Amino acid sequence: MSDVVSPRQVAAGLDEYWSPRVVAELDDSFVKVAKVQGTLAWHSHEYEDELFYILKGSLTIEMEDRKVVLNEGDAFVVPKGARHNPIANDECHIMLIERKSTLHTGNEITEKTRSLAEQLRPIGQ
Known part of the structure; x- marks a missing residue:
């Protein structure tokens, strides 16, 4: 992908939560956007860090030893192996930077889990 992209606009146009x-690739990583509300699931990524950047709204990331509250413009890296559970009380738009090997909800499979093929679908489908 070598086109200009607006993560804010793409996230705002999504019609599914979680x-x-x-929206972009760099080296061995994907840049992703999502619209979220409610809770995802407790999970971890054994070998990959995960960067959360808040485009709009706020997000709480529960971890076993603490909670991190992120507001618009904030970024936070969940370290590899850390169990975490993202929660958005109200609609929130996020950008994620993850290695291409990162599974959406790690080894936890729920109704919200999305495959890589689903995440790579062209926007608007």
């Missing part, structure tokens, strides 16, 4: 979409 369904990240890939």
Whole structure:
């Protein structure tokens, strides 16, 4: 992908919660955006860090030893192996930077889990 992209606009146009979409690639990582509300699931990524950047709204990331509250413009890296559970009390738009090997909800499979193929679908599908 070598086009200009607006993560804010893409996230705002999504019609599903907790369904990240890939908007760019760099080296061995994907840049994804998602519209979220409610809770995702407790999970971890054994070998990958995960960067959350808040485009709109606020997000709480529960971890076993603390809670991190992120507001618009904030970024936070969940370290590899850390169990975490993202929660948005109100609609929130996020950007994620993750290695291409990162599974959406790690080894936890729920009704909200999205495959890489789903995340790579063209925007608007």
